[in-house]
Amino acid sequence: MVKVEFTDGRIEEISPASVKDILKKLNLKETTTLVTRDGELLTHDIHVYDGQDIKIINVVSGG
Amino acid sequence: MKCVKCNGNAVINIRRANAAFCKEHFNEYFTEQTLKSIKQFRMFRKTDKIMVCVSGGKDSLVLWHVLHNLGCDVTGMYIDLGINGYSDRSKEKVTAFADKFGLKTIIVDLREKGYPIPFVARRAKREDCAVCGTIKRYYFNRAAYDGGFDVVATGHNLDDEASRLLANIMHWNDEYMDNTYPVLPAGGKMLKKKVKPLVRLTERETAAFAILNGIDYVMEECPMSKGATSLIFKEALSTIEDKMAGTEIFFYTKFLERVKDKDRSKTDSDEMKICQTCGMESFMDKCTFCRLVEKVK
Ligand SMILES: [Zn+2]
Ligand SMILES: [Zn+2]
Numbered sequence: 117m118v119k120v121e122f123t124d125g126r127i128e129e130i131s132p133a134s135v136k137d138i139l140k141k142l143n144l145k146e147t148t149t150l151v152t153r154d155g156e157l158l159t160h161d162i163h164v165y166d167g168q169d170i171k172i173i174n175v176v177s178g179g
Numbered sequence: 180m181k182c183v184k185c186n187g188n189a190v191i192n193i194r195r196a197n198a199a200f201c202k203e204h205f206n207e208y209f210t211e212q213t214l215k216s217i218k219q220f221r222m223f224r225k226t227d228k229i230m231v232c233v234s235g236g237k238d239s240l241v242l243w244h245v246l247h248n249l250g251c252d253v254t255g256m257y258i259d260l261g262i263n264g265y266s267d268r269s270k271e272k273v274t275a276f277a278d279k280f281g282l283k284t285i286i287v288d289l290r291e292k293g294y295p296i297p298f299v300a301r302r303a304k305r306e307d308c309a310v311c312g313t314i315k316r317y318y319f320n321r322a323a324y325d326g327g328f329d330v331v332a333t334g335h336n337l338d339d340e341a342s343r344l345l346a347n348i349m350h351w352n353d354e355y356m357d358n359t360y361p362v363l364p365a366g367g368k369m370l371k372k373k374v375k376p377l378v379r380l381t382e383r384e385t386a387a388f389a390i391l392n393g394i395d396y397v398m399e400e401c402p403m404s405k406g407a408t409s410l411i412f413k414e415a416l417s418t419i420e421d422k423m424a425g426t427e428i429f430f431y432t433k434f435l436e437r438v439k440d441k442d443r444s445k446t447d448s449d450e451m452k453i454c455q456t457c458g459m460e461s462f463m464d465k466c467t468f469c470r471l472v473e474k475v476k
Binding site for chain 2: 123145146147148149150152155156157158159160161162173175176177178
């Protein structure tokens with residue numbers, strides 16, 4: 117499984133897939149998120165493997 | 180994905196530009212887009228003294244960083260809003276950033292002044308965000324005038340401006356439409372010119388720039404801004420953009436083309452009065468800020 121950490125600290129487990137498919141599965145938009153693995157930004161075609169951790173950063177700020 | 184410039188491994192893809200970039204070429208793209216806005220709207224000259232309004236969030240810190248890297252004479256101006264927890268954490272990001280890159284800062288602490296936002300809002304029986312807007316605007320204008328700056332820069336990005344424009348159109352707020360223009364002229368004798376060099380870049384791009392360049396920003400939102408209606412328009416716009424990449428920048432730049440010839444020269448200084456309490460220029464004998472804070476005393 118892939119461990120996904122969100123900006124607010126929430127953690128979810130998800131099956132391995134490409135970044136694009138992970139965002140789709142989590143119902144998140146490509147335009148409002150960035151995904152990192154070990155602190156490195158990932159493009160949407162990158163595959164995330166079993167046992168890897170990723171972070172999903174919500175880039176929308178209010179005000 | 181490969182970088183469109185060098186064919187190296189890309190770190191970010193930008194659908195609206197139909198491009199992907201490695202770190203180096205993303206930084207180049209980001210700087211070019213900023214410079215393009217600065218030149219197109221004649222925001223400032225190389226020798227101008229610039230004050231950038233910083234909150235600790237990604238956009239303002241990134242703008243500060245980019246202007247500094249371009250060799251501009253830039254000072255960051257931060258207002259501690261006195262919101263427990265949030266203000267402490269955002270101030271820490273600002274000071275850490277300034278220390279790391281050796282930048283000039285001005286800090287105004289509203290707790291020291293006796294005007295922390297939640298306190299003033301409660302006493303004046305007004306909305307937190309409205310009070311915050313009035314107080315911030317006052318101290319930013321005041322610091323720009325007192326510090327002898329030529330221009331005030333803010334980190335407003337494409338998503339901020341396009342969603343504000345959308346909200347104004349939906350409410351047919353014709354008179355506010357112009358607030359989304361990238362340059363707002365100086366007014367009277369004291370009000371400095373305001374510019375938004377990041378209007379061509381999205382939030383996703385400023386966040387990526389921050390991450391790639393080791394700019395540590397405050398990710399949490401101001402607790403007072405929860406449920407802000409501006410977020411609803413942002414969400415609507417991002418839903419459209421996600422399905423039809425490029426729609427947002429088209430919407431915003433076409434608006435700019437339509438209004439580019441409009442006369443933006445602000446009110447003549449003859450019409451302005453001097454606030455009898457604080458000495459800043461105002462339309463009335465007492466400025467909006469002084470009228471607000473006198474309710475607190
Ligand atoms: Zn490259
Ligand atoms: Zn006053």
